[in-house]
Amino acid sequence: MSSPETWTHPEPREGPAATAAAPTAEQVIAGLRATSEGGPELVQLLTPEGERVENPEFDRYVADVTAEDLRNLYRDMVLVRRADREANALQRQGQLGIWVPLLGQEAAQIGAGRAMRPTDMAFPSYREHGIAWTKGIHPKELLGIFRGTDNGSWDSNATRFHPYCIVIGNQVLNAAGYAMGQRFEGKVGDDDGEATMVFFGDGATSQGDVHEGFVWAAVYDAPLVFFCQNNQWAISEPTERQTRLPLYQRARGYGFPGIRVDGNDVLATLAVTRWALDACRHGNGPVLIEAFTYRMDAHTTTDDPTRYRLSDELEAWKLKDPIERLRVNLVRHENADQAFFDSVQADADALAAELRDYCFNMGEPPIEQMFNNVYAEPNPVLDAQRDDFLAYHASFGGEH
């Protein structure tokens, strides 16, 4: 558990100030190490070697997790990774305009997502393919955004998974408002209470809206879990460009608990998120979770991380791979055999094939789509513009 009271001011840095135009690679790595200090405060239930470690505070939140549940968590992560890799490949084939890779963040998202109940609302950023999966959204429903046919096709009311947010940090305030509404409606206060989760990255913590979201959720005791996936890089800007102290410790300044969990440990993430959601649904106000993880691929398919980070860093994080550590644990405790792993792989391949076929057959969106649903009520100015353009288009026989 975090102990903000014991935190002291960070030691002054040696060497160039953080405002130096171009820090060396070594300085960047050093900066990452500085903000990853506090090892004992990192909640971890599975070591990178797959060993189960006891945690008196959080074990009880996963005491009911069976071997089958662990296998399901493993399956979730493998399928989500396979879908992510397929979408990445589809972008490379020119089928998608861009893709936002998830690689490396499967445990953070599956652990957090599986802690939610169907009544809990999720506000994602734009890399939350794993959260979407746990909300029952098929990966193919994400493709339209990146192929350019729509802005996301799922029903955000029915799934309780808000549309992806492209502007950094906007959704944090939107989530705070939604959670305030849950509280105003009296949906908090006992085991059946509702809660909201909002997902954002380490880079977003520099945005004013995230700060404002902290303030609002705190002063209104909103049942909101702030789930920050600190994947170490905001495109090419390292965490040290966002903060001088571990991000979870910011919660202290706003008056609610902050905690850092090993985001590559699906079991620990599940436990910590269940604890946080439980606190929210009982009406105890917001919680900040910093899931300490790593983006193992590029920011998006337009990005080239070899320009700004060392391959050594990537290699070091590969040893903490979230899927491998659960696989080792399952094997070590004989909770899964080769037939299970083979079946998961077969399911993953089938999912990828389904995704590929769907992508190839998506077709072009109808032209009138862009005019639809701009307004809920009639707008004669826009209606006239649509009618004029559709008539113009039709005058070419639909070929223009």
Added chain:
Amino acid sequence: MAAPAINKPGTDSAGNTVQSLTLGKALNLGLRAAMEADPKVLMMGEDVGKLGGVFRITDGLQKDFGEHRVLDTPLSESGIIGTAVGLAVRGFRPVCEIQFDGFIFPGFDQIVSQVAKLHARTQGRVKMPLVIRVPFGGGIGAVEHHSESPESYFAHTAGLKVVSCSNAVDAYWMIQQAIQCDDPVLFFEPKRYYHSANMKAEVDTDATPMPLFQSRVLRQGTTATVVAYGPSVKVAMDAATAAQEEGKSLEVIDLRTLSPLDLAPVYDSVRRTGRLVVVSESPSEASLTSEIAAKVQQECFYSLEAPVLRVNGFDVPYPPAKLEEHFLPDLDRVLDAVDRSLAW
């Protein structure tokens, strides 16, 4: 909950309830009526609770409806708008008060990025029935950021609707209609007339109001057409009265709706008068008045006897208060524009 008796309501010959109200009090009663009609309607903003807002427009609402329906919020415009988005997703109908026009910009991103787009982004599944109330315009001798006219920014953004009231009767009805609207509405209120005793009007609270997104011919005339909205409507009407003494008959149209623009009555008028002067306090470059001028020349080209002329604030930051009388369109500048049009 009964409305407090500010003015003792009377009844007209048809038995309807009629009250003589200032524009600000009409808004207050309109907000109260909306809150009584729908428990999902919330007020939120800085100082809107105990204080009743810096202009007292929400006076008494928190006392009667409670702190969960009238929220004294943190000082955070992006927070007000951004959380209103989430509340709207949840099924509430938030009414946000921005304290002054020039303070809306910290919330601009939420308005144009989320408020305006969520309905389209969700294929119509998520509605954004929120209202953002903005006291706007100058003439109150305030310091900077307190007198601006930012409405054109919002009229430029698809997904938003923008309206402005100019009198107590419209204020009472339009605020209720905006709250009932399933689209997000930017609601611009002419702050300098909030408490003007000489702007009081008889508000018939049993009447059937005209539709929200419709402009209105306030005064018929034949010499030239003058179009205005918000605080400029009074300037236009005063100009028409003065012009009459010179034997000129001005037709005055209150736009009321800025997005979507209802220009049909303007086209009709210009086809009869052949001349148009558009009045607004906002700077003229790339503004609503530009849009009106462009559309009128497109629709009424063969009817126009002169170019469309505009009387705007200048393209400068809103000046210090001692200069604002020169910045703001006044009766003389409107009459001068009419004369220039007639001299063409």
